[in-house]
Amino acid sequence: MRLHDSPTLLAGVIGWPVAHSRSPKLHGAWLARYGINGEYRLLPVAPAALPAALRTLPAQGFVGANLTIPHKEAALALCDVLHPTALRAKAVNTLEFASGKIIGSNTDGIGFIANLRAHGVDPARGPALILGAGGAARAIGAALQDAGAAITFCNRTPDRAIALAKDFPPANVLPWEQRETALKDFALLVNTTSLGMAHQPPLTMSLENASPDLAVSDIVYVPLQTSLLVEAVARGLKPVEGLGMLLHQAVPGFRAWFGVQPEVDAELYRIVAADLL
Numbered sequence: 001m002r003l004h005d006s007p008t009l010l011a012g013v014i015g016w017p018v019a020h021s022r023s024p025k026l027h028g029a030w031l032a033r034y035g036i037n038g039e040y041r042l043l044p045v046a047p048a049a050l051p052a053a054l055r056t057l058p059a060q061g062f063v064g065a066n067l068t069i070p071h072k073e074a075a076l077a078l079c080d081v082l083h084p085t086a087l088r089a090k091a092v093n094t095l096e097f098a099s100g101k102i103i104g105s106n107t108d109g110i111g112f113i114a115n116l117r118a119h120g121v122d123p124a125r126g127p128a129l130i131l132g133a134g135g136a137a138r139a140i141g142a143a144l145q146d147a148g149a150a151i152t153f154c155n156r157t158p159d160r161a162i163a164l165a166k167d168f169p170p171a172n173v174l175p176w177e178q179r180e181t182a183l184k185d186f187a188l189l190v191n192t193t194s195l196g197m198a199h200q201p202p203l204t205m206s207l208e209n210a211s212p213d214l215a216v217s218d219i220v221y222v223p224l225q226t227s228l229l230v231e232a233v234a235r236g237l238k239p240v241e242g243l244g245m246l247l248h249q250a251v252p253g254f255r256a257w258f259g260v261q262p263e264v265d266a267e268l269y270r271i272v273a274a275d276l277l
């Protein structure tokens with residue numbers, strides 16, 4: 001068979017709404033870079049239509065998909081096989097359609113850890129303070145614990161942090177009001193709340209009490225440099241920006257669908273960052 005006769009490999013991001021997703025820009029850049037006969041599409045799917053969409057996409061030539069809001073939790077019940085990362089995160093963000101089966105995994109934790117390492121930060125460098133107790137906190141808490149870090153959840157709504165910590169023994173819980181004074185006891189701070197994101201309230205979090213070797217990670221990436229990261233730089237602490245997590249979490253899906261291990265580099269960062277402005 002001549003190369004151009006081979007079928008176009010299709011993947012995409014399923015969400016509702018989904019027009020805001022940066023994933024087509026990201027995967028499109030890799031498809032072009034590696035000369036792959038593939039397409040990555042926006043797939044607007046309403047919640048009630050998700051089961052039918054997952055059944056019909058493979059027949060349309062799709063080899064897999066990403067899932068975003070509001071489908072990540074609902075997809076757990078629709079997969080034939082769940083990777084341990086999806087079970088730990090209680091959410092699916094990456095699907096592979098293979099041998100008639102729907103295989104679900106969660107790559108947020110992998111992306112978070114890979115981004116830390118790309119910034120020269122060892123995830124097991126010491127105790128980690130995780131602000132937030134939502135979906136991202138769960139995936140990141142699991143990944144940090146698997147990497148060997150002691151984790152503490154700190155959330156505005158204490159019951160959510162307590163419930164989350166119960167799923168990850170021996171995780172600790174810190175009252176939201178103590179997030180600044182307790183900082184000296186931690187080697188890594190991670191903001192997984194939506195605070196500090198464009199159109200959201202600011203994150204009130206002074207780094208005054210930080211130990212000098214604290215690494216400060218913010219997974220919010222709009223704006224690219226959040227006020228938390230700006231303060232970390234001003235105090236000589238190690239900043240870890242959030243866009244890198246988005247780029248790294250896309251690697252396992254691309255590899256599974258298109259057969260190439262893609263590289264996260266400065267050029268990719270520049271392409272996706274330009275799309276955020």
Ligand SMILES: NC(=O)c1ccc[n+]([C@@H]2O[C@H](COP(=O)([O-])OP(=O)(O)OC[C@H]3O[C@@H](n4cnc5c(N)ncnc54)[C@H](OP(=O)(O)O)[C@@H]3O)[C@@H](O)[C@H]2O)c1
Pocket residue numbers: 108111131132133134135136137155156157160192193194195197201219220221242243245246247249
């Ligand atoms: N960089 C990446 O690749 C990446 C990946 C995933 C997510 N994210 C970002 O991470 C953020 C969280 O995502 P998620 O899926 O975990 O969301 P989520 O499940 O809705 O959780 C939101 C969290 O933010 C907290 N929060 C919201 N408003 C607050 C306020 N006014 N004061 C204090 N806490 C507040 C919530 O606390 P309560 O429990 O008290 O409501 C909760 O802990 C979003 O900005 C998302 O864009 C980035």
